[in-house]
Amino acid sequence: MDLLTDEFFMNEAMKMAKIAFEEDEIPVGAVIVCRNRIIAKAYNQTEKLTDATAHAEMLAITSAANTLGSKYLNECKLYVTLEPCVMCAGASYWSQLGEIHYAASDPTRGFSRLAERVVHPKTKIKVGLMADEAKMLMDDFFKKLRK
Amino acid sequence: MDLLTDEFFMNEAMKMAKIAFEEDEIPVGAVIVCRNRIIAKAYNQTEKLTDATAHAEMLAITSAANTLGSKYLNECKLYVTLEPCVMCAGASYWSQLGEIHYAASDPTRGFSRLAERVVHPKTKIKVGLMADEAKMLMDDFFKKLRK
Numbered sequence: 201m202d203l204l205t206d207e208f209f210m211n212e213a214m215k216m217a218k219i220a221f222e223e224d225e226i227p228v229g230a231v232i233v234c235r236n237r238i239i240a241k242a243y244n245q246t247e248k249l250t251d252a253t254a255h256a257e258m259l260a261i262t263s264a265a266n267t268l269g270s271k272y273l274n275e276c277k278l279y280v281t282l283e284p285c286v287m288c289a290g291a292s293y294w295s296q297l298g299e300i301h302y303a304a305s306d307p308t309r310g311f312s313r314l315a316e317r318v319v320h321p322k323t324k325i326k327v328g329l330m331a332d333e334a335k336m337l338m339d340d341f342f343k344k345l346r347k
Numbered sequence: 348m349d350l351l352t353d354e355f356f357m358n359e360a361m362k363m364a365k366i367a368f369e370e371d372e373i374p375v376g377a378v379i380v381c382r383n384r385i386i387a388k389a390y391n392q393t394e395k396l397t398d399a400t401a402h403a404e405m406l407a408i409t410s411a412a413n414t415l416g417s418k419y420l421n422e423c424k425l426y427v428t429l430e431p432c433v434m435c436a437g438a439s440y441w442s443q444l445g446e447i448h449y450a451a452s453d454p455t456r457g458f459s460r461l462a463e464r465v466v467h468p469k470t471k472i473k474v475g476l477m478a479d480e481a482k483m484l485m486d487d488f489f490k491k492l493r494k
Contacts, residue, residue, distance in 0.1 A: 250412055250413065251413070251418055252420075261400055262400055262401075270397065271399040285441075287438050289434075291400045291434050296399075314464055315433055315462030
């Protein structure tokens with residue numbers, strides 16, 4: 201796999217999702233890329249942190265802002281394995297994220313069905329890269345949970 | 348002012364908003380009440396923390412969950428001086444907040460215009476307590492900013 205492609209970055213997000221899976225968290229992973237460098241990586245930690253707001257994207261956005269020393273992330277791209285919910289899409293609005301790439305769609309809580317206008321008008325949205333793998337990981341997680 | 352009334356708790360949120368004002372943050376304050384006890388207080392700190400996600404409500408929800416040792420806040424009430432944005436409304440969904448009381452409406456970024464279905468179906472919403480005072484504080488802030 202070549203470096204610095206969308207596939208590479210989404211695969212890094214997928215690695216984060218797999219860590220979440222191993223830690224019995226809903227397996228969502230995210231990375232934020234600025235000028236072709238990963239500046240933040242995170243995975244869903246709502247259980248570990250006992251915090252319903254600790255989605256992968258929220259943690260990644262806070263971490264990226266911290267790294268850059270700027271609350272605006274206009275030049276950054278978020279790669280995330282599941283379609284962001286409205287909370288995370290709202291966070292992307294406030295941070296003015298340049299691009300969001302998400303893998304699997306979330307038909308129940310994804311922002312696009314509930315509130316498409318939530319994201320910043322300048323934020324580009326790209327959908328579907330590694331979607332099958334991301335969806336499979338989610339399905340496996342909920343199968344494991346039901347056991 | 349009597350203790351343990353909605354007015355009392357909203358006034359506590361207003362005190363938080365005034366601290367934000369003094370610290371040159373957009374003046375929004377929030378408290379979370381559980382069984383008539385304030386378990387979290389926060390004010391907007393997006394500038395201080397260099398984090399676009401550091402809204403008063405987000406900080407209060409994280410803090411309340413931490414205090415209770417539970418990511419669910421079903422028995423809690425959020426008092427906030429400004430209508431939550433979709434990010435914060437989304438956070439209230441995930442934490443299943445019992446009630447949200449907000450003072451001033453936010454016609455531009457308030458959740459009710461953008462995505463009313465964002466909040467949890469069980470969350471009760473109450474609007475308008477101390478709205479004039481909250482709005483005046485916001486107006487004063489933006490006047491100060493423009494100077």
